[in-house]
Amino acid sequence: MxxxxxxxxxxxxxxxxxxxxxxxxxxxxxxxxxxEEFTVGKHKDETSYCRMAVVADSTDDLREILHELHQIGANLTDPVDARVEPAPADQVVPHGFYSTTNHPTTVRYDGEWIDVHDIEMDCAIVIEETDDGVRAYTKVLNAIEAGDLVVTDDAGVRVDPPERPRDSSGPFGFMQGGVSSERPSESLIRQVADAMVETKANGGKILVVAGPALIHAGAADDLARLVREGYVDMISAGNGFATHDIERGLYGTSLGMDMETMEHPRKGHKHHIYTISEVIRAGGIEAAVEDGLVQNGIMYECVQNDVPYVLAGSIRDDGPLPDTITDAVEAQNAIRKQAHEADMVLMLSTLLHSVAVGNCLPSTTKVVCVDINPATVTQLLDRGSSQAIGMVTDIGTFVPTLADEVLEGESSVTDGGVDDAAGADGTAGADGANDA
Incomplete structure (x- = not known):
């Protein structure tokens, strides 16, 4: 039947x-x-509509098909209230719980559609009745508490994936399409700069996710400039990024390589561990800045300008620096807080941290990811960060050019901004070779 x-x-x-x-x-x-019904939008500002009956050999087969359709934005025409079940124990969800996408989501509860707050992929949806009404929000599995009302199945859940309209006026403007190392880099960098200026002009926050390759490539001064001038509101990185940034200020080297001569001085390979030791002795990065040990660099500018940073630890870390969060769950929660506050994210040469942050981002957040290795593009996209665009280019060229465009072209947004820019395509890339 x-x-x-x-x-x-x-x-x-x-x-x-x-x-x-x-x-x-x-x-x-x-x-x-x-x-059963198909209406085509015949103008750029018109949408289309399709209603179709889906048939399967069994109820279980149909449920599987409907689940997959639901993930791309197809919704039932006869919605019912979402099914909820209490979590049987801490960190334990009911069987068949609804696993979220990173798209804007609503749930139907007591006949009303409710927005799901803090949306991100691979979470559960919890319904909470408060004195102010009903609230729906996501929870990672390790945060589930016994008794939480968890949404199960797809019934009563609507997903609204961001769409690519017929022009560049959509939610991401120029940020549409595939990846290519042949595209005009300067033009795209200019559009990214315009997006940053526009984000700040609208009161938004910019998160930078950076890897040590940025320091090795000689782009530290330019990222420091962006921090100092207020175009970076948060930084997410690892122990290696902060260590090499501070090492550069103390010894003029990054991972032992002289940043001026590109040579490896005698005992230069010890500089990174010496740096960690000195920062530990000072009591942390902020204390090292206040004591005058650290007098320049990205971490210096973060401290001086009250820009918060999350340094998430890795199994490969030396030291690590006292500021590095070595508990993986604690680090995830800190990254998650930054991701939920960000309106635009720049991912600069780090596969490890780009994927970690990407997992926490809603699909409505602008994401630009830059790396020299095109093979890593698919890794971010495969994890569900389909809104990301990227450039396959040298980070040492990208960041200085971006800083110049942002700081010298702030007024460009008032003349039309990124929404008027021509559509340049791209997806995401990241350099996974130097995350430690």
Missing amino acids: TATRTVELEGHIIDSGMMQRAFGLVMDLDGDFEV
Whole structure:
């Protein structure tokens, strides 16, 4: 006996490929479908609509198909209230719990649609009744408490993936499309700079996710400039990034290499561990700045300008610096707090931290990722950060050019900004070779 449910897709479903993916999913999962209504938007500002009946051989097969359709934004035409079950124990969710995407999500509870707060991928949705009403929000599994009302199954849940409209006026403007090392880099850097200026002008926050390669490539002074001038609100990095930045100020080297001559001085390989030792002796990075030990660099500017930073630890860390968070769950929570506050994220030559931060970002956050290695592009996208765009280029060239464009072209946004820019394509990239 077959099972049937009706779903609808609405928006720029043709341009974004949503309709094609929906048809493909049904067929790939051995289902069938019949389009009951199809309306095509004939102008750039018009959306399209498709209602189709989905048929499967059994209820279980249909449930699997509907789950996959739900992930790309197809929703049931006859929604019911979300099913909720209490968590049986701390860190234990009910069987069949709803695992979130990173797209804007609402749940239906007591006949009302409620926005899910703090949306990110791979979490549970918890419903909480308070004196002010009903609240829905995400929780990672290790934060679940016994008794939490957890949403199960896809019923009563709506997902709204960001779409690519027919022009550059969408939520990401120029930030649409694939990756290419052949694209005009200077033009795209200018558009990224405009997006940063516009974000700050609108009161938004910019998070920079950076790896040690940025220091090795000679871009530290320029990132420090952006911090000093107020274009970086938060930094997410690791022990290696901070260590090599401070090492450069103390010894003129990065991982033992002289930043001026590009040679390895005698005993230079010990400079990074000497740096860690001196910062530990001082009592941490902030104390080292206050004592005059650290007098320049990115971490110096962070302390001087009250820019918060999260240094998440790795199994490969030397030392580590006292500021490094060595508890993985604690580090994730600190990264998550930054990610939820960010309106734009720059990921600069670090696969490890880019993926970690990307996992915590909603799909509505602007993400630009830069790396010399195009192979790492797919790793960020495969984790679900489909809104990310990127440049395959040398970080040592990108950051100085970006800083010049931001600091010398602040007024460009008032003349049209990034939303008026031509559509330059890209996805994300990251350098995973120097994360430690």
